[in-house]
Amino acid sequence: MAELATQSAPVHDQFSALSDQTEFLGMAVDSRHTEVALENAPPVPKPSSSEIEENGGVERKTDDASGDRDEVKLSSKDVWCNVNELRLRSSTIDQLSRNETELRIKMYFHISNPLNRWRKFRYVTWKFFLQLAKTFCIAAQIALFVSSQAGLQSSYVSEAHSVFSKLLIASTSPSQKGIVSPSVVYNTYSTQDVLGQLELAGNNFYTRPFPAIGYDHALLSNGSMIPIQVVAALYSRAELNTSDNTYVVNTTLVKNIFDLLPAEEGGSTITQQFLKSCGDKCFDRLLSMDVIFAAKLIRVINPTQGIVRCFSTNVKLSYVALDSGIGQYSLFTTLKCSLCKNATILNPTQENLKVVVVFTVLLDVILCLVSAPSFAITLFTLKMAYVLAKAMKKFYQNSLHIQLHWKDFVTLYPYWHLFSILSDLCTFTATLMKLVLDVNFECQHDPPYDDDLVRIFLGIGVVLHATVILRYISYFRQFNVLSRALDRAAPQLLKYILFVAILFMAFMLCGWLVLSPYHRKFTTLTQSFNTLFTVLNGDDLYNTFTAIEISENTLVYTFGQAFLTTFMTLFIYTVLNLFISLIVQAHEESQDVDIATRNEVTRFVYSEHLTNGATSLKDLGLSKKCIEADVIMNRASKNKERSTTEL
Numbered sequence: 215m216a217e218l219a220t221q222s223a224p225v226h227d228q229f230s231a232l233s234d235q236t237e238f239l240g241m242a243v244d245s246r247h248t249e250v251a252l253e254n255a256p257p258v259p260k261p262s263s264s265e266i267e268e269n270g271g272v273e274r275k276t277d278d279a280s281g282d283r284d285e286v287k288l289s290s291k292d293v294w295c296n297v298n299e300l301r302l303r304s305s306t307i308d309q310l311s312r313n314e315t316e317l318r319i320k321m322y323f324h325i326s327n328p329l330n331r332w333r334k335f336r337y338v339t340w341k342f343f344l345q346l347a348k349t350f351c352i353a354a355q356i357a358l359f360v361s362s363q364a365g366l367q368s369s370y371v372s373e374a375h376s377v378f379s380k381l382l383i384a385s386t387s388p389s390q391k392g393i394v395s396p397s398v399v400y401n402t403y404s405t406q407d408v409l410g411q412l413e414l415a416g417n418n419f420y421t422r423p424f425p426a427i428g429y430d431h432a433l434l435s436n437g438s439m440i441p442i443q444v445v446a447a448l449y450s451r452a453e454l455n456t457s458d459n460t461y462v463v464n465t466t467l468v469k470n471i472f473d474l475l476p477a478e479e480g481g482s483t484i485t486q487q488f489l490k491s492c493g494d495k496c497f498d499r500l501l502s503m504d505v506i507f508a509a510k511l512i513r514v515i516n517p518t519q520g521i522v523r524c525f526s527t528n529v530k531l532s533y534v535a536l537d538s539g540i541g542q543y544s545l546f547t548t549l550k551c552s553l554c555k556n557a558t559i560l561n562p563t564q565e566n567l568k569v570v571v572v573f574t575v576l577l578d579v580i581l582c583l584v585s586a587p588s589f590a591i592t593l594f595t596l597k598m599a600y601v602l603a604k605a606m607k608k609f610y611q612n613s614l615h616i617q618l619h620w621k622d623f624v625t626l627y628p629y630w631h632l633f634s635i636l637s638d639l640c641t642f643t644a645t646l647m648k649l650v651l652d653v654n655f656e657c658q659h660d661p662p663y664d665d666d667l668v669r670i671f672l673g674i675g676v677v678l679h680a681t682v683i684l685r686y687i688s689y690f691r692q693f694n695v696l697s698r699a700l701d702r703a704a705p706q707l708l709k710y711i712l713f714v715a716i717l718f719m720a721f722m723l724c725g726w727l728v729l730s731p732y733h734r735k736f737t738t739l740t741q742s743f744n745t746l747f748t749v750l751n752g753d754d755l756y757n758t759f760t761a762i763e764i765s766e767n768t769l770v771y772t773f774g775q776a777f778l779t780t781f782m783t784l785f786i787y788t789v790l791n792l793f794i795s796l797i798v799q800a801h802e803e804s805q806d807v808d809i810a811t812r813n814e815v816t817r818f819v820y821s822e823h824l825t826n827g828a829t830s831l832k833d834l835g836l837s838k839k840c841i842e843a844d845v846i847m848n849r850a851s852k853n854k855e856r857s858t859t860e861l
Contacts, residue, residue: 297319297335297834297836298335298336300315300316300319300320301319301320301323301335303316307601307604307605307608308608310601310602310605310609311605311606311608311609311612311613312609312612314609314613314823314824314825314827314828315823315827315828315829315834317602317605317606317609318818318819318828318829318830318831319831319834319836320598320602321602321606321626321815321818321819322819322831322836322837323335323337324595324598324599324602324626325625325626325815325816325819327686327689328342328686328689329689334836340591341588341591341592342686344584344587344588344591345588345679345682345683345686347580347584348581348584348585348588348641348679349679349683351577351580351581351584352581352641352672352675352676352679354577355574355577355578355581355645355648355672356672356676358570358573358574358577359574359648359668359672370513370549371547371549374511374527374547374549375545375547377424377429378507378509378529378545378547379545381418381419381422381424382414382415382418382419382507382529382531382545383400383411383415383531383545384410384411384414399542399543399544400542400543400544401540401541401542402533402540402541402542402543403540403541405497407541408497408533408541408543409485409488409489411531411543412484412485412488412505413483413484413485415505415507415531416442416474416484417477417484419431419442419507420439420442420476420477421476424509428511428512428513429509429510429511430509430510430511430512431508431509431510432508432509432510432526432527439476440508441473441474441475442473442474442475442484442505442506442507443471443472443473443474443505443506443508444470444471444472444473444474444488444491444492444503444504444505444506445469445470445471445503445504445506446469446470446471446492446496446500446502446503446504447467447468447469447470447500447501447502447503448467448468448469448470448492448493448496448499448500448501449463449464449465449466449467449468449499449501450464450465450466450467450468450499451463451464451499452464452495452498452499453495453498467501470491470492470493472491472492474487474488474491474505475487497535500535501534501535502532502533502534502535503532503533504530504531504532504533505530505531505532505533506528506529506530506531507528507529507530507531508526508527508528508529509527509529510524510525510526510527511524511525511527511549512524512525513525525549525550526549526550527547527548527549527550528547528548528550529545529546529547530545530546530547530548531543531544531545532544532545532546550664571652574652575649575652578645578648578649578652579649581641581642581645582642582645582646585638585641585642585645586638586642588634588638589634589635589638589639589642592631592634592635592638593635595631596627596631599623599626599627602626603623603626606618606623606815606818607623613824613825614824614846614847616846618814622813622814622815623814623815624813625813625815625816626815628685630681630682630685633678633681633682634678634682636674636675636678637675637678637679637681637682638675639675640671640672640674640675640678641671641672641675641679643671644668644671644672644675645672647663647667647668647671648665648668648672650662651663651665651668684696684697685697695801698801698804698805699797699800699801699804700797700800701804702800702801702803702804703796703797703799703800703801706796706800707793707796707797710792710793710796714789714793717784717789718746718785721746721777721781722739722742722743722746723739723742724777725742725745725746725777726738726739726742728770728773728774728777729762729770729774729777730742731770732762732767732770732771732774733761733762733774734761735758735761745758746781749778749781749782749785749786750785750786750790752786755782758778759775759778762774817841817845817846818846819831820837820839820840820841821840821841821842821843821845821846822840822841822842822843823843824843824846824847
């Protein structure tokens, strides 16, 4: 520490502007500001106990003869205690803006990684351990949830669909055109075909037993079978006058809903009931109809633990009358987990199932308790970032006469904080909804909602939580290649994607407009988007090119070939490769970027003192990096030159 000379009263007034913080830290003021030659100065009295406390608890000894203060060296422990006291001090925005050292220390702590916080401040980042605990809880929760809800696996739904297809659909050859998902589409060419299919499906559903164990009819509360329901959409009027060959149609749609009862109960066949309920000239006015069959399924998921799940099933036989004169019908099967009423499971290992249920509920409670404080800590971090940003802006404005832009503070609001908040919200919401479902199943109550919503929230929470974990891993330079490249390339990529999206939308609309009457992959706007996006990735190119026959329309065929060729040449060979080159260039640039000079926040944190009485991180022993003050002060001179030019 530099030696301070004895000061006279007039000179003492010159140094009254020195901050209290320099005295608090026991640090010497820069010699450029403190070197003053004094003669015949009176001796300085011995400091009192209160003055010793103000100086950081270190007594400054003086020479009785000369009155000069001896150099007082603070130990690293004393400096660390003083730095931590500054970090923990509760200061307002105005106070921070007037205390450069405190502001620098708090901003350095804010942008430091957990390992650096422990090394420099002996601070434990509890959020990191909360995220680790949350990771294990989510993994266990997903494993238990999927295993307990395994009855809704796609393979089982597909098998159930095959059972109902065998029972309700006549053995006819399927059509090769039209929509083929989620079921095969069958063509009909006459009214008799439709009525015959309807009669077959109704009789088989009411009279024939289901061809698989665990399938049964759904029953009403009085024990009777739920009847077949028909929902028909018809035109209000459709008449064909053969005498003058005129056709009158009113396109206003009317919905007609009615039930089809078994033949022995209704006194008439399925066909007779349909024609009577459908109305006059039914098939002339019919646009579409859905025939809905209600059934229930019971599946033993885990025989050793006695886990049984029941499903309410809606089987929909959908018929659509096309303008070409062809009618198409297909089968749709949907399953929804429901209550197993009056189900008695005889299994000696039933007690093990109770243990699993208790463990699952306990795990859900722990996950909620972990997500809540994680959410609160992230909100507090964002609040602290706002305070630091306002204080830094005010400090630059008042002390350095520099106006900062909001872009200069982006570093204080990293995007992964937003991902962390959304992850905690999704996980907390999904866990609460799952708890409600588990309680309803155990209490033999119908679930208030479907578990698909729980799966969606939980899935989104897992993906967002992974980004938070990757952020902690990316603090190590060996593992942050992806994050560094994306951070560097994000501004250019967003502008580039916006430009490309406009061009892609133009091609999408053009294809939909011109090729939709001739190309099945451009029939709708959504199909046009999917087709072009598939071609962009180099998939299904040959089938897309050959879907238009040259014999259909030579002009459209030529335009289609030129359209697809232009799109492929522009997007695959230019747009896609340029997109990749931007990421590669950003990755190369990110390797040469110095963390201390990459933005205004880090330049301020690692800079020399900018005002009298302040201290840099290097002088405090917190960092080996030190940016010259001219790097920041040059910005002030440029702003002054710009203001003068504007005037």
